[in-house]
Every structure is written in structure tokens, then in C-alpha cells.
Amino acid sequence: MNLQDSNPDLLKMPDVQSSEDTRHIAIELVGIRSVRYPVMWHEQGQTPQGSVAEFSMMVSLPAEQKGTHMSRFIAWLEDHSQDLGAHNMVALYQDMLTRLHAPQGELSFVMPWFVHKTAPVSGLKSMMDYQMGWTISGPADLVATELEMLVPVTSLCPCSKAISDYGAHNQRSHVTLRVKTLAAHNPIGAQALIDIAEKQASSELYGMLKRVDEKQVTERAYDNPKFVEDLARDVAAGLIALKQQDRIAGFCVKVENFESIHNHSAFAQISG
Amino acid sequence: MNLQDSNPDLLKMPDVQSSEDTRHIAIELVGIRSVRYPVMWHEQGQTPQGSVAEFSMMVSLPAEQKGTHMSRFIAWLEDHSQDLGAHNMVALYQDMLTRLHAPQGELSFVMPWFVHKTAPVSGLKSMMDYQMGWTISGPADLVATELEMLVPVTSLCPCSKAISDYGAHNQRSHVTLRVKTLAAHNPIGAQALIDIAEKQASSELYGMLKRVDEKQVTERAYDNPKFVEDLARDVAAGLIALKQQDRIAGFCVKVENFESIHNHSAFAQISG
């Protein structure tokens, strides 16, 4: 896969991508995917965090053009991968469209996101890993931005608790919160979404727990049973509140419980 | 996760799922996912084919109901997993909605699909594996059905061929054809979609090739170079024809080339 160049050495080489296409079929999205690059993410009010992101970078292509110029996506990564953040994603996306001479496209990436959490009783600190994803899309003058956080939590089954003389099955669950962000005065960030999921879960997770902490999270989960439906609704309620405050323009929450009594998952989804 | 029962032994057990919910938030989709079940698929005009499918089974839940009855999805699988086919998927989906007392939902599954292909010169036979996926969704009286086939093929780069004195980079590619099917006189099936992708690719793949065959597929690919954009457009043209013949109601084609000169993929997508 390759590309048009202004390099004079290339003038004698055929430029197949730039030739005219006669099939009259426009391409919605064309580009590259599964590109791993080291990144530096600048989260508002925090020290920048280094991570490794996997990118998907695409643009639309008009019916009359045979191919796009794939290497320009990598050139964009070379220029911008160390300076990513919510504050400049719209401008960086517009720069991608400009480089590709495209009216619209889709830029998305996911990366591990780490928070140094404090164990609830012992106060010991350890890293907890989440997954942060961004999707920037649409025409250059009407860019849409979406943030998705995958937050692993504990869920404990209310039915199991209610019908059993003791105990209750519980398990790790994934709460995925996807929001349409707004270029607001006080834009939504990763931590706000993590907080909603962890507050509503039966319990939150930690990298390191001592016994005093383990007692606390065990009892917290038992005191706070939630069906997959409950967790989806309670997280949705938090997102509805953010929408009413004009901090997000829309949301979708997905909850998946990796059931400890079955070999399959329970799942619930709410959009708003 | 559990469920309402008419079993008299259960009358004294609390039925938490059936209690009333006061949060006033309806759930779009709730159910189970990542359920593996052995299946028998009945493709029109063929001997039924056994495979192993992974299911996702979900329904909508009104705001006033606390939980759904997860075990009923498995009961559906017990009753129907050996008798699946395009001819009865709408009725089976309606049965799922009835069992769950739900107005709408989404049933989807993917499975390996095998075709006994014949090598192009030697005539030797071997299995080629594809992936077949179905999604059935919507209200009981307006069911939408979608078939998705993932067809692995060879793509050979036209630019690489044009600019090089000899050779051309090529690689394995995935062509994913997703179509909205119609309850037509002559409904679309897996093989029709496989045929479109394999005919348009630089070359098709085979399980077993002898040297006489390898010569043929090597030269076929070199004679038939395609960018990721070309392959998407040529497959789209085949799907546009099916739409014009009223054999499908819509489509989306995605092509991913696992580039042999990069460590990332080239990608193109067209819907219609």
C-alpha cells in the first residue's frame, strides 16, 4: 500500500492511487487499522501519562478517486502521538482530514489507562488498569467526539443473596461507558466516568488489598447486590444527570458480568 | 442470575427479578452472551452442517420490571440449536421474544462454516473455513435479519506491481460481507456471498494446493492486482446488483488487508 508524492525522484513512477476510478462507487471509510504507537496523553489537571495506543485512521474517498495515501496517516502519528489530549483532539482530527484532502473520516484509538488507587482501609497505593478509547468522526466543521471507558468492577447477585441461607455469587464485571463529549466549559474526562461506574458497582477493584481491605470490599459487595440490569440502570442514571447538566450529549452503557455460576456472561445495555 | 418459575417448590423463594423497579429507566437489551452451543445448520439445498456457535441472546425490558429471566434463553437453545436455518430464524426469534414476554430484542450468533473446495488444477478436495454470522432483531411483527460472511482471500497490491521491476507484495485479507436479507422467493445464502468475495479477490484461498495449483493461484493474483479500495468497490458492485434484484435490502462490506510490508492493516468499508 502506498502513495502519491511530490518528491521529484518519484515523477517517473506510476501513481496508481491518484488515477481516476470509473466504477462510480464512493468509499465511506478507507485507511489503516491495528497500528500500535507509543503515546503521551494529556488529561486535564494531571501529569501527562505515557501509554501504548492502537489506532484506526480512516477517511472517506470520492467515487472518482482510485486510492487514498496511506503513509500520511503514519506521518500524522509521527507528528502528534506525543501530544494527545481531549483539548486538541478536534484540531488533530481536522489536521488528519487536511493531510488526506478528505471532507470527513474517523479517527479512533484505545489504550490502557492507569490510576494510582488507594486501598480503602490500609491506604496502600497500587495501579489499577482501565481502558480508554476515543472516536473522532464526521465532517471537518461538525466533528463528533466520543469517549469510552471500560471499568472492571465486582457485581454480586441479589437473587443469589435473597434465596441463599448464606453467601451470594459474585464476579468480575466490565462496565463500558461511552459518551458523546461536548466542548464544554467543564468537559467530561476519564476519571468522572470511572467514578460513576465504581460508585454504582457492588464493589470496585484494586491492584493491591491487605486483609483489612479485603474484609471491607467483601462486605461492601454483600451489602450492595446488583443485577446486571441494576448496574446498567444505576450507571445510566449517573449519565442522564451528566446529560441534563449539558456535560455530555448522549451515552451508551454496557455491563457484562462474567458469571461465576455459568460459563457465559450476563449483559445489559442502555442508551440515552 | 436466575428466574421466575411456576414450580410450586419455588413459591416460598423471593422472586427478585419479578419485583417492580422504580428508577423509570427502560433497558434496551438484556440477556446473555458468549454462550457456546453445538448447532446443526440447515442451508437451503445442502446436507445440514454441524458446527459450534457462540450466541448472544437479548431482549428489551420495560422500565417497571426489575430483571429478565436469563434461564429461558438457554431453554430456547436446548429446544432449537439442532434445527437452525435461514428458513426458520424469524420464527425462532419470535419464539424467543414470546418466552421472554418481550416486544423486541436481538439474537445473534457466529460459527465456523466449512466448504469442501476443489483445487483449481489438481482437482483435489479440502475444507476451507469461513465464518458465518446471523443477527435477528426488532419487534416481533417487523423482524430484521442480517447475514454476515467473513471470507479470507488473497490481495495483491497494484502499486507495488506497477512500480517494481518484478514481484508485488500480497497478503491474506478478510472480506466481510454483511447483508440485510429478505424473505424472498430466492433468499440469499452463505455461498452466494462467498462467491462474490472470492471472484473479486486477487485470488481465493484453499486448504490444500499441489504445485500445479500453486502456480495457478500465484499467477492469478499477479494478473489481478487490487487495492483494498478496489476490492471493497468490486464486492460492493456485486452487492449493489443483488440489491437491485431485490435479493437483499442493504449491505456493508469491509475489507482488511494484513499488509505483508507493514505491521498494520489496510482497511476499506462501503455501505449501500
Added chain:
Amino acid sequence: MNLQDSNPDLLKMPDVQSSEDTRHIAIELVGIRSVRYPVMWHEQGQTPQGSVAEFSMMVSLPAEQKGTHMSRFIAWLEDHSQDLGAHNMVALYQDMLTRLHAPQGELSFVMPWFVHKTAPVSGLKSMMDYQMGWTISGPADLVATELEMLVPVTSLCPCSKAISDYGAHNQRSHVTLRVKTLAAHNPIGAQALIDIAEKQASSELYGMLKRVDEKQVTERAYDNPKFVEDLARDVAAGLIALKQQDRIAGFCVKVENFESIHNHSAFAQISG
């Protein structure tokens, strides 16, 4: 990748694989992997079960030979994939070596394996999926056979139970039992390994549970807490007994708990 042929049409084609190699480096294992084929597995005393297996098929290659004949592995699959079972795996492996003119090699495959389980109180039946793997290796006259079963179960933490006023964290766990099988009078089979893991776990898993069943599995797990170390030791004890009865020649058990209070796994391994 291709192969030597006796086909007269091929005589004029160069046979690169069969040429002599001058680097003086023998190859331990060469062949194909990630080959999916539909299979029929014949388990002693049961109706044969259809599944889809992923194969890895390899042989050793002497220093003086340039390449192996890859298509012969697929020819083996064409001939044998519908007639696999513990009773004939040694003979089928020897046939693979004969076809490839190889003194030794390694044949391995994994497949979903289904058991129609009965819920503990309601008596309802549903499928539970395991993973079965076989590895056959070594010289033709001293073949080694290994069976590996991955059995998903529930584990409940004894520490969490002991220190908490109520509740105890629990989660899904994978118990992987790998055994060197013997051509015994009463050879070990998949179900014997599943039984050991499910009996020793805090609880076993089921596809479908009604509320009466859910109460039973919840209380069973709470009555039966096990650390990852306990579960590894208790399963190892069962395998040591099998070894003492000369039903297996050796074993390795691995237990992985997908911790519900952390975002990582606990793991233990014992060989014998």
C-alpha cells in the same frame, strides 16, 4: 507453500522442497498450524460428538532436506477428521509420520467439548462447554499421548470468608488438567478429568440454573471455600491417585482464578 508430487504433469516443475540443503541444520518441527477442520470425536462408550477442532501438525526434518510437504498434512485431515478418538490417535499419528517420511513429530488439536449436564435440584438439562486438547508426539515406535481438559468452575476465597462478617468473594476459575495417557486396559477419558475438577472446586458451573439450583450452588460454594493453592492441591491429589492406579503416566494441573476483587488472576501449578 507446496509439495513434492508423483503426478506426471509435475515432472517439469522444479521441486524446490526436495532439493538438498547445505546449511547442516536439522529442523525440530515443521508443518502447519491454526488449521480449522470439522471433526467427529469417538469417546469410549458414548455417541460420537461433532465439533470444530484447530490443528497443529508438524514433523522433524533432517539437515540435508530443504523443505517438507505441507499439503500432506491436509490430506491426512481429509482422510481422518471424521474418525478421531483416543483409541486410534497413536495409529493416526504414525500414519502422519509415514505420509511425511518423518521419524518423529507432533500432532496437536483443541476443540470445544460439550456435556449435557443436569441442574442439581431442578434436574433440568443444558449443555456445558469445556475445551479438550490432545498432543501426540515422539518417535513412531515410542509415541507419547497427552490429554488436556480445561474445566471452568467456581472458586470461593477462604480468607475472604474467614475475615468478613458476611459474604465471601468468589469468581469463575479455569482448571486445566493435562495428563500423559497410557494405552491402558481402562484408559483415561475426558469425563474422568472433568469429574475431578468439578468435585474439588468450590462449585461446578451449569448452562441453565433455576432458583432452586442457584440456592444450591451458592451455598455449596460458601460451604466449600478454596484458595487457588487448595484447588490445585486437591485436583493434584486426584491425579496422583490416577497415577498410582497406573491410569496416567504423569500430570500437570494449572488453576487460574479470574479474581472478582482484582483486575488480574491468581494462579497455581503442580506437576507430578
Added chain:
Amino acid sequence: MNLQDSNPDLLKMPDVQSSEDTRHIAIELVGIRSVRYPVMWHEQGQTPQGSVAEFSMMVSLPAEQKGTHMSRFIAWLEDHSQDLGAHNMVALYQDMLTRLHAPQGELSFVMPWFVHKTAPVSGLKSMMDYQMGWTISGPADLVATELEMLVPVTSLCPCSKAISDYGAHNQRSHVTLRVKTLAAHNPIGAQALIDIAEKQASSELYGMLKRVDEKQVTERAYDNPKFVEDLARDVAAGLIALKQQDRIAGFCVKVENFESIHNHSAFAQISG
């Protein structure tokens, strides 16, 4: 999962892990796995590189001890994850054993590793991602260290080239070089292993290529055809040379070609 503590608040809590075990079965390896942590890797002679690693951390446990102290592994990560390098891995492993009061164990981790490569003709720079893995194991006074690099390359089939009038099938391949490292005067590092694989492959890969570069890599691959056996042997020859120079104590090379004419891989493996 939790742990012994010297904290006075914990004295009244039962310490189940530290109780005596009466089953008389020692545990080979027990610990945690699938732990993601941000790391800083110090490669000799280079600026330290930040990445995200996935860790597996295990120790042996004597027969008489019921459980290990899982949180200590995370404490080790908190203390050392920003200061990892070949120069201190033995000492850090010994520290892990000391913290766990264990005579031996196994510490392993994998991480994306990036090299800023220069395109062969245009001279443009872009990142190429590899995977680096380390395994440190054995008793504290006889520690073994292994480095594994996964290097993606291009392979082009000699048979396809020889028998076809034009073209030759090629594809992306993974060359995995695993070496037992030595605390040598001039220890082996990631780049030396990358160099061996990229030099021996039909061609190497790049993040960004212009047309002048694409012509070069296309022709280089066609000029340099290699079977999976050839690539394994040629990389093995390079590793044999390193062993003869006492820079490594042993090796295993695995090559997997994601065949562009089949839907499966070709594979070869050599140890020495």
C-alpha cells in the same frame, strides 16, 4: 486473595494463608498473572523507553504452607516497575523471592517495544512495534534469564517463485527468537535479535513507506525467497554464532508464516 501482615490491627484477623497444610503436596508455582502495569525499560546505551507490560509473578510454595502472600507481588511492582532493565533483572527477581520467602519462582512479562526505523530509500522515520518478553526463573543463587523477541517480517515463497511465470506469494510472518542470556561482558539485547531476524527475512517491515521504498522492499523480497524452513535455519545460524561467541547460552527460534494462499499458517522451530 490476600496476605499475612505485621500490621497490629490485623492481629485479631484469622491468617488463613499462613496456617499449616496437611496434604503434603508442594506447589511448583503460585502467584498472579495478567497484571498490567506501566513500566520504564532501561536498554543498554539507549534512552529509557516507557511501555505497558503484562506480568506473571510466581513462586514455589512448600508442602506445609497453605498459601502465599499475593499482595507482595504488587508491592514489588510498585517499587520496581519504573526501573526495569537487563542489568538489574536478576537482582529484582532475587528481591521478589526474598519478599515472598521463596527459594525459587518465575517472573515473566511481555511488552510492546518500539524502534524508530528509517525507510530504506526515502529515509523517512516511523515507529515499528515488536514484542519483548523476559522470563527470570530458578533458585536465587542460580537464576536463569531468557529474552524473547517477536519480530514481524515478510516471507516470500521460493516454490511459488520457481514454478510461476511471474509473481510469487508472500505474506507477513512472525519470527520469535528466544535466547538464554548470559551475564556477559557484552550482553545480548533486543536490537541484536531484531537485526538477525530482519536481515534473514525476505524483507523487513516498516511503519511508513513511500513509493520509492515500496519498490525497494518488493524487489528485495522477490530477490530473497525463503521457505519457513529457510528462515528458521538462517535465523538459527545467526543464533548458533552468538552461542559460539558465548553471548547466549541457548536458543529457540519459531517462524510462523500467515500464508497468503491458505487460511492457515506454515510453521518451523529449531532449538540449540
